[in-house]
Amino acid sequence: MPRTLAFLSAALLTILPAHADTLDVYTYESFVSEWGPGPQIEEAFEARCDCTIRWTAVDDAAILLSRLRLEGSGGDADVVLGLDTNLMAETLDHGLVRQHGLVDLEFDLPLPWNDPVFVPFDYGYFAVIYDDQALPQPPASLDDLVSGGNGADLIIQDPRTSTPGLGLMLWMKTVYGDSAADAWRTLSSRVLTVTAGWSEAYGLFLEGEAPMVLSYTTSPAYHQLVEGETRYRAAMFEEGHYMQIEVAAMVEGTDQEDLARDFLRFIATPEFQGAIPTGNWMYPVIDLGDDLPDVFRELPAPAVSLLLPPEEAGAMRRQWIDEWLEATIGE
């Protein structure tokens, strides 16, 4: 009986709200999985902050925006980590985040960064990853992929829930413009499944369910470094690749403003950034020098890097998602 009581009270304690020195970070699943960068970053930050990081992980990052809106000012979140430039404008418009007040942050990004609210924590380029044993002739361009030169199946993510899914939608939009819906109609017949999150899609791909999956140009680095496997490659497209800059921000309703600010500052340090290349398998936002594995220097670079301004992506997202929904459901 005493043991039962002890268990129950332990259970209750776990259910009850967090202590004062807990930093609640909302992020996406793969970031905090045991092979993701989360555990290493947590350990490093907790060693210097005398606090506890409590992760809340959703399937994929685009859910973070709706999650913050659903929770309103009453949520637990102190920091949201995993939104990207395409979601910044809406997050700002809904008053979900506040200025970090950090002035001395410096980044080594492909484009200048000077945002008072969002702190970038990594970047990369979306790409279709293919298994060269199942698909010897990968598509050479986005148009090749769409019009189905090779007829192979593809696994993608839902732009409503996933930032890679959203990225592909915007990639198609920048390349095809007004005829993007037609392109989606053509492509969708070969989309094996649309998953809610990146983890699910990549898991299916590795199970061999389809020879292609939407991911990043940096994904093959994982297979090369960890598995010594070179069969998974990024299909490099002539039209260029849509870029993703992943960002973090302090949540408007935070009750841990100082801790949250410390964490955002920590993002731009080598300790945090060192966990990114071989944890999140993305490019770091500062120059890591020799600490960046060579594989990352050898990865193919996109011919053109595409990125819509945050304001445009934000203003058009809803309408384009409706268009995507209509186009992908078939006739």
Next chain:
Amino acid sequence: MMVGLRPLLWPGGLALVASPGLAVLALVTLLDAAPPGETERLLDRYALHVLAFTVLQATLSTALSLVFAVPLARALARRPVFPGRGIVIRLFGIPLVLPAIVAVFGVVAVWGQNGAINKALGTIGMEGLGPIYGLEGILIAHTFFNIPLAVRLLLPAWESIPGETWRLAAQLGMTSWPIFRLIEWPRLAEILPGIAMLAFLLTFSSFTVVLALGGGPGAATLEVAIYQALRLDFDIVRAVFLALLQVVICGAVAIVLFRFARFSLSEAGAGRVTRRPDSHGLPGRIGDALMIAAGIFWVGAPLAGVAISGLGGPLTDVLARQDVWLAALRSVLVGLGAGVVAVTVGLLLGATTCDLAMRRHRRSLADVLEIAGSQTLIVSPVVLGAGLFVLLLGHVRVFDWALPLAALVNGLVSVPYVLRLVSPVLRRTAAHHDRLCANLGLAGIRRIVWLEGPLALRPLATALALATALAAGDLTAIALFGTEREATLALLLYRALGSYRMDEAAVIALLLVLVCLAIFAAIEGLGRVAART
């Protein structure tokens, strides 16, 4: 409860405030949140597609279920005595109470890419089945639920055929086909439309199966689209619109169902021995045996899949996890909360409808009230939940109330079960004992303690056990209200399935079944003991 001058209205009134009062409130909230000018965006091709897919899969699910259920039920009816028949009938009762997400796991374990069938095909060198995500998987899971349900609803049709009919058929030398056409079909034709509509309604509102097996926006039911719009996309306007669409269609089907359906969910299948002339031939025996074996396989294989994968899974790893046991604790709490809600609302409503039906001779009004209490067939749990969600949004932290809200929604869903179990007892008591009670002056609380209490204890315990077990295994409400923080076992299982952590999912699925079974057995057992003393 002496026959008072005025009808006993307050308990039923209270119950109606909860259900359908809350549903009406939810609907008003949804209507209120729907801006008028945006219908153009909303009735777009996406919405129409979702609607079309919902109807398509529900129609196919229903048709497939009935096409197999009729010959299966006939085979069982023709073989009223064979070893293990009772077990088969019981087996067919399991899907009714099995958590839907567990059934999904069972279906994937058997039919999935790495499932038992594909492994078997692989060992004999044959090409495996394709992926089951999408319409195929949905249909497999829905027929897993609906074939046994339809069989159990169909069987009484045969039991109602009198022995003289069979003697006459034998004298006329009727063979199997004329027997079916002239004797069996007319009785089936009476109840089939009702069963079809019930199956249609259940699959039209299917949430868990479609969420877990759908595989993309192309294969979503209205229920899933409502959930996605609200929780994943924060497109409240779309959620509201889809919810209203769902209510209108379910309402229309349900009204037809309640008006015309002629079947009862009474326990069936005891197997009356009949002497039908067409049951002796060898081909008939073989045909029936094959049909029954196919039925056992269809229902039994996913169940066996759950048991075998679960026992063969990483038991010690998963069962050592604190979050798994916390999730189990939350499942039990949601279940108990729902059980209390269901029994309370059901009893209050039952008291009033009993009074109206037995003492005021207003039986039809009583029936209407009981149907109103069963409104969750029309205002589905997702719609009810979406309404409550939108209502509470901005006032309280909805996610903090995930468990109570899930209990509330699940409780209201189970009110019909409570009514069906308890209402007959209350009415019987009124019919048999009202006069005696009046003579003895036994009324009010004393009458409840001495008369209704002891008599209704067993069915009440069964109702509580059923509502509790169903809610403990539910995914719908907790998916809508919950987050990872308040994960129940069903939510853990869904997430494990979603990330293809099948080993982990196997153990959680088995644990969830055992938790539901244990709750059911414990409450029912307590009721039995209490009723005896």
